[in-house]
Amino acid sequence: MKKLHIIILLLAAVCVGVILAMTGDYTTYANFIQARQKEGKSVNVVGYLAKDKQMNYDPQKDPNFFSFTMVDKEGNEQEVEYKGSKPQDFERSEQLVIKGKMSGKIFAAAEISMKCPSKYVNDEITLKETTVSVKAGS
């Protein structure tokens, strides 16, 4: 056998090893019920901000503490804490994806990403329509 073949075999073995090791890092998507079952394990939850519940962010007291209530896609409510500043326009978010884990009764989010009413994505012409009606009336 040529050295080349040995190397290629070795490489394949390393590849398989690395990929297996990598998949151990991967997290999963879950709802809050599943997240509670897997307490302490990092998961991703997709859902919405519960806009009727209170949000706590008092930067004058602590700019790195923000808490809110989130509803996952199945409708389970959960209180979430995030150690960072409140993302701008959080109230306007349409969808949230949070990464983190349950810790006791609280979901500790390590990362929040939000989708805003994406006027850049969906073509929206309503704003212009209101201008139209005003003009037409006058």
Add this chain to the structure above:
Amino acid sequence: MLNFFSERFGSNGFLNEKLWLGHLGHFFIAFSFAASLLAFISYFAAEFSTDEGKEKSWKKLARISFISHGTAVFGIFVLLFIMILNHMFEYHYAWRHSSTTLPLKYIISSFWEGQEGSFLLWQFWLVVQGCVGIMVLKNYENRVMGIVSLTQVFLGSMVLGIYIGHYHMGSSPFTLLRNEMANAPIFQRFNYLEFIKDGNGLNPLLQNYWMTIHPPVLFCGFASVTFPFAFVIASLLRKDWDGWIKPALPWTLFSVAVLGTGILMGGAWAYESLSFGGFWAWDPVENMSFVPWLMVVAGLHMMLVYKYTKQSLVSIYVFFILAFGLVLYSTYLTRSGRLGDTSVHAFTDEGLEPQLLSYLLFFMALGFILLFIRVAQKQIPAQQKEEDLKSREFWMFIGSLVLLLSVIQMVFTTSIPVWNLIFHDQFHWIKDKIAPPEDVVGHYNKIQIMLGILAGVFTGMVQYLAYRSGKVPASAKWGVYSFFISIVLAIAIALSMKIDFTEQHLIDLTSISNKLFIKFPFISTQFMFLVASIYAVLGNLCYLFFVTKGNLKLGGGAVSHFGFGLFLLGALISQGKKEVISINRQGINFGKEFKQNEKLENILLLKDSMIVMSNYEVTYTGTKEEAPNHYYLVNYLRKDSTTGKLLEQFTLMPNAQLNPKMGLLANPDTKHYWNKDVFTHVSSVPDNTHLKDTVSIVTVSVKDSFYTKNSYIIVQSLNPTPTIPNNFDKSGKMLVGIDLVVKTLDKKSYPVQPVFVIDLAHDNAISYIPAEVKELGLVINIEKIDPQSKKVTLSVRETETASDFIIMKAIVFPYINLVWLGGIITFLGALISMIRRIEENK
């Protein structure tokens, strides 16, 4: 009369639409598509014709078609610019991606914000490079340009915008707004354009000068990958194993330089504006632009090996097919909308997924099936010689495999959405959808750092070895010396910069003892990476001095490798020793779960109050308005720690754009030093738009006092002769004033006097003169005076005072300039080599 109407209303009866542009544009698109198809056919007819006369005439036709195609692409380009520059909002593309308020440089960016524009940019560069190809490719013109024309056919179909049955093929930049949104009632009006005052504008995140120059360079790089791929396919088709290497080398080197520059510019953009906390965040889009480059680099090295040893031909084919495939795969991932969840800057879905996927599969199948046939039929010449462990080619091959491994890892994790699509959505093999790792950066770093170590060491070492002979040249001693010097230097740098080796290590010994790491830093991957990057710098410097004797022309490779070493060093130090200086030391304790200092990176700066960060005294002094930008002035002072003498002072102006569509968008500001950057980013500002009024009613007597939210009010006396405004007509009126003193918490006091007016001449009608304390947002009015009890009812309206503070983050990146410098030198080296290879081919 008829003329007048058709001019003003167009054929469809809409006022002021300039339909000629769209008609011309569609014509150009169809023409350019047809011409590229003709160019492809005639180039291949020329290639496979046996008769010289026929070959000549086919070639002539092919050239004419390619150049006409190029002219049409250029025409589309010009039309699209005219449309955007003149704000023709009857066209969807102009309306969606630009607005009248955009400055020129961003109007240019809006050209490639959309998919259609960026496909055109890609085509444009292929036309430019193809014209160069027609001039220089000589015997290879037919086959290489044939493949290039074929990719143009595919790219052109992406902007066709025609319907075949229900399936729409490509999306055109010349569609009308009223057709794209046919249901909106506004289009019922013949004069709808009069109401569309402005376009949607450019995504503010993209309003950065890097966005003006980064995409053109990146797409020039993507386009350039086509050429090595075209050479490979041509070589496999024509069984031309040897001849193509020399003419393909300059093209490959060009690709390395330009694609690399494009990626680095993307890094600069991310560093400056996206606040990822660095120039590289292993974002899927970043990764996917990087992997084709790595494959081109691997292919380049194998070409050199083949040139000198006639070995490793198959690996060249594999690397270049993969490189082109990865360009297409990255296009597929970023444009199909699949990355939506995991990336910050993917395009949105335009329904082009099946088309993109079929191109990817077509080109990959073309490449790999051809290769498989040639290998299976044993048509590719191979050396039967055993590889020598002391030869240069052996280690170059191993080095290329390291690059391949790096690519496999990046592609595997970046493809998570694709794995979900296949294994979860389609086959239901996995129960839960998988998601990216918790710590994405750490996940990539821990594997890539190992490959970086190997790459760094090989970069320093391999040039000292000789091809084929198996004998180690005498000059290789410099390779060894520089390695030992690198270890010494690495220890010195590590000690002086206080690098913590316990953070990353091969084997977890921290549980035994932290001290072990200080004694044996060699097991730390960070330390090894430091050695490897210094060795890449030093080894190549020595090579340039002692082997090529300063002849830069021969040392293009060494120059590149030297730059690469600097880049690795800069990446390690700027990221590893990056320091968040705005650490918040107040705040609530979050419990043991979170490491201290880990997340508390935001700090609150009240206006005019100073906070010490690292060795700076930082004050937020106010704002500056330059619509649509809102700048926050953050003043930095650095004083001598013993004498208190002012050493330096500067003001950074991170800005926040108040965008009506996306809310507040922050853009950081940076102070650059030669050896570090101080980076300031506003993460949040108070929302003063919904200040609440509170009204309270109190009934008091003289000498009473009461609290409001922010003050303390004392009722002093009733005053029958109050001071009243000059123009107040007091004839026939009875006035009663009340002397009040408003005291605040910081011991300020404001005497005020609301007045109660009874108009005796008009049925005792009652009116009021309220008192106001502007500073406190306080308005006090007398509601009622009870003459018997002498009790007074007051209404106190208190407006919440607007708060003025910012929440910011400040980060110091040491030696970040090494990253930029290293990158630039790497690509300059590639250009030097390119010139050398072009001269050799003459």
